[in-house]
Amino acid sequence: MPDRQKDWHHGVAFGDGGPVTDDTTAGPPATDDTLPADRYLGDPAVRAEWDNRYSERQQLWSGRPNGALVAETAGPTPGRVLDVGCGEGADAIWLARGGWDVTALEVSGVALERAAGHARDAGVTVRWVHAALAEAELPPGSFDLVSAQYPALLRTPDAAAERALLAAVAPGGVLLLVHHAGMDTQQAHESGFDPADYVWPSMVAALLTDDWETQVDEQRPRVAPDGGAGAHHTDDVVLRARRLR
Structure with missing residues (x-):
């Protein structure tokens, strides 16, 4: 999805992103080279769905970083970042070039292979x-920036995805959640997409407590890279929140 504007992606992205290891092993973000290359944590059906989608095209996204990410990270000193739904790796690579210590999460093995090659x-x-x-078993409170650009996170009764986003942010760190404006109010599609099945920025904002400072919560025109899926979306909803403690 970097630009992850994938249209629908579970825990990855909607729409058309000490040293770390360069491998495609699954599981916790550790440097354990013994992890099996095919170890995947999540729903196998979702993995298969997105592997199939990526396999249909040699390149699904534009290969350039998402505009909101570029704009919102112009000031912070680089630190540890989690790229949720990295797709073919454009955001992750852009962040790494900027000096960030990048962990990139993705459900599709096909996308990860491409991302690793691009890196x-x-x-x-x-x-x-x-x-x-x-399901990623990420160390809690370990990232200075958690970036989720157009994520297709499935909604659950216990708000597992929303809470996972918040839990990953370190004290003093920032959550940056960007989505396509207006999608949450759409009716269920004949294709099977139902907005009620997914997590939207307003749901994450509703979970913010006094431990958080909301810095940005607005709709704005989208700065979209040329090419790639999702280029037809014109406006973004941007939620940026800083964890105080």
Whole structure:
């Protein structure tokens, strides 16, 4: 999805992103080279769905970073970042080039292979995690920035995905959640997409407590890279929140 504007992606993205390891092993973001290359944490059906989608095209996304991510990270000093739904790796590679220590999460193994190849070509190092967000076993409170650009996170009664996003942010860190404006109010599609099945920024904002400072919560025109799926969307909803403690 970097630009992850994938249209629908579970724990990854909707629409058309100490040193870390450059591998495509799944599970917790560790440097354990013994992890099996095919270890995936999440729903196998979701993995298969997105593997099939990526396999249909040699390149699904534009290959350039998402505009909201570029704009919202113009000031912060680079630190540890989690890229939720990294797709073919454009956001993750852009962040790594900027000095960030990048962990990138994705459900599609096909996408991860492409992302890892692009990172090698770019000469940057990224830790790749093959998992859905809620099942990823990420160390809590370990990221200075959690970036979720157009994520297709499935909604559950216990708000597992929303809570996983918040839990990953370190004290003093920032959650940046960006989505296509207006999608949450659409009716269920004949294709099977139902907005009621997915997590939207307003749902995450509703979980913010006094431990958080909302810095941005607005709709704005989307700065979209040319090409790639999702280029027809014109406006973004941007939620940026800082964890105080």
